[in-house]
Amino acid sequence: MFLDKLEITDKFNNNIRTIKFKKGLNLIIGLSEEQGSTNNIGKTTLLRCIDFCLGGDIKQIYQDKEFKNTNNDIFEFLKNNTPTFKLTIKDSLENPNITYTILRSIYFKKENIKVEDYIFKNNNEIEFEEFKTKLKQIFFNNSSLKPSFRQLIPKFIRKNEEQLLNVLRYLFASTSDSEYEKIHLSLFGFSADTLLDRKSKLEKTLKKTEDELKILKQKFNLQDLKQMLEIVKNNIEKLSKQRDDFEIDSKYQAEEEELKNIQLNLMKIENHITDLNLKISISTKQRDNIENGLFTQDTNTLKLLYEEVKFYTESMHKSFENVVNFHNKMIKHELEYTIKKIDNYNKDLSILEEKRGKYAEKYSNILQKLSKTGSLAEYTKLNQQLEANSEEKGRLEQQIDNIQKTEEYENKLKIIFEKIKAKIDTKMDIINNNITDFNSFFTSYSDLLYGQKFFLSYEDTPTVKKFSIKDMNGNEGHGKKQVIISAFDLAYIDFVNKINKTSPRFSAIDKVEIVDIEKLQQLFNISNNINGQFIIPIIYDKIESIYEDYKANEIIALSQSNKFFNF
Incomplete structure (x- = not known):
């Protein structure tokens, strides 16, 4: 234009x-x-x-x-x-x-x-x-x-x-290598735009997951937490043995048995609560992802898919608007189901938390009663220590579980990322040819204007293709930079004319x-x-x-x- x-x-x-x-x-x-x-x-x-x-x-x-x-x-x-x-x-x-x-x-x-x-x-x-x-x-x-x-x-x-x-890096200093990769690939004729879109979305999800992991590991890493859990388990084992070996007057045997039963119930409830919290967390992420799948104003991705299917399928009779409406209808059904599931989880969680509160109150009352006997003060202390260690055990197990599940999710994302990157690599031949065409103009203009042959190239790093301008003689001055930019932009006009882009x-x-x-x-x-x-x-x-x-x-x-x- x-x-x-x-x-x-x-x-x-x-x-x-x-x-x-x-x-x-x-x-x-x-x-x-x-x-x-x-x-x-x-x-x-x-x-x-x-x-x-x-x-x-x-x-x-x-x-x-x-x-x-x-x-x-x-x-x-x-x-x-x-x-x-x-x-x-x-x-x-x-x-x-x-x-x-x-x-x-x-x-x-x-x-x-x-x-x-x-x-x-x-x-x-x-x-x-x-x-x-x-x-x-x-x-x-x-x-x-x-x-x-x-x-x-x-x-x-x-x-x-x-x-x-x-x-090349003409945007804000904070612009990432990943963003520049998409810019430079697009400028030089990369045709599989849906791949770049997918890579862009995946990079955002991967970055968010990596940030979540950093927060989860902010104080202790996974190995730290596992060692801490083993220490707490050992403490529980020792305290349980001391409590079981504790000789208590027969008239308090009933209270002791009740304490054990309450503690077992509390541990079961804690496990259920931990499980429900994890389910709520996962379902909430699913809900957010589903909401992001709704098409309101930005229908570009679905439009591309629709046009591709239409191109290959002559019997495609549904209009694009019908496809959007059908897609949104399916997504809304899935969203309603997920929201209902989260509501049910929250109701179950409220019931369990109420039960836990009642058991904890009962447990506390019995301990208070036993502590007043004088001779049972040590026994009461053992039970309090056991309760504290059991709570710590549940907390550590939940932290470990969260890290492991997030790491598992991160690894899945990385596998998908590598597959997309590999697909991009299969389409780089045309980019390499286009860069060769571009350099035929750029090298000529830079040599004519400044007596040095500059060229465009890129480095294939593990995550992105990093484009750069190189020459054989090192740094450029300010005035020289203006000349090289002008040579680059004029060469680009010749290049797009040649390939009819x-x-x-x-x-x-x-x-x-x-x-x-x-x-x-x-x-x-x-x-x-x-x-x-x-x-x-x-x-x-x-x-x-x-x-x-x-x-x-x-x-x-x-x-x-x-x-x-x-x-």
Whole structure:
């Protein structure tokens, strides 16, 4: 997809700004007037407006990203004019078959900015469930959950520090290797998107399970708990023997027998309670998983499955909506059954806890009675110690059981993870071929622009495929980084053209003025010879000596008297 035109109109549909994009190099020129500054005239604002039209945050237009300072002039402009941003994109600038218009209208609700989204295809409004998911389908012919559209698009609009200092890892520093794997595989033509979705969901479940295990083992590991249990069992054995050997007056034999019976009942009840708590815990997890299986707004995964079945089965008569309804009906039945099961467990638990309370009270009363005899104080103490150790035994057994069951679940997840990873590996041939195609352009451009041959590669780690840019000579400087990023993005446009991949055919990059003028000229020449668009803001003074050669590439000239929003 190519950028065709950006139009900004006020609430009365009066034109505020219209920018027509060109094929090849697109220059956003910043002019200084009588020694005036080129700051705050809106050179980067155009990039932010494009990004906003593609699902970005409206705040980027009026708020500083680093310090969160609000530009009150722009904020008031938005508030007073409630503008509409309209971005037109085409599959070809010369002979377009498809034209999309992405329209985002700003309005205020109290003091908060709100946005309404519309998309038109060849002037006909199209419906969508989720704006960014539809944009991903338009720009990448892909509706998978991961990577998201907003994880992909910053590679094509580089305006923030993360995007300008990193060729591949252009998102927030906290973005995981796992997320980047999906991004890079998707960018370079990985076709089995459902596998990436499954891997993504499994990674979340695995991470949650690992976190649960960390909590369970926070104080003691499994071996610690087993040793502690053996110690408690030995204590119980010794205390039981001492109590059994204790000679008690025959008139207290009945109380002793009753104590033993109560203790046996208490132990049985504790075991039942432990078992019920575990069943409730497992059933609650099942309930949560079932609830997550309901399809409300996000039907992408089921849609993919439906389309696949429909493709292979001509007799597929049910509509997708019927499939969703049937799926949800089955899930709701399962959910109702699970909730009822949890309710029954909780009722049984309440009954057992009530029984335990009565037995414990009775046990305590008998002990209190025996302790008053004086001669039975030692016997009473033994029973109290036995009770405490029995409770500790039950607690340790439950902890051990929880850890073992969680470890067993984790191992099952790891087996599934390895199977998915193996399936991904079987589909890497096309990625390897695509990387080879990409490197033929990237190596050529980097050599031309900087005299070094850079290339894209990846490392196959135990969990992810980690992509990186490499060369033969070590580190790059800041200016060099801008050149390499530009070479990478231009090479990517050539690459997607070669394999005919649905993808943005544009690259917008800020702060290229730090690049030497000779390299800028080479960069401009490459840009004008690709089937794509290279969009850059730059001050006139930087390119004054070569301006006449590229005057035709200017799409807008801004100054203190002609700022982007015309105020």
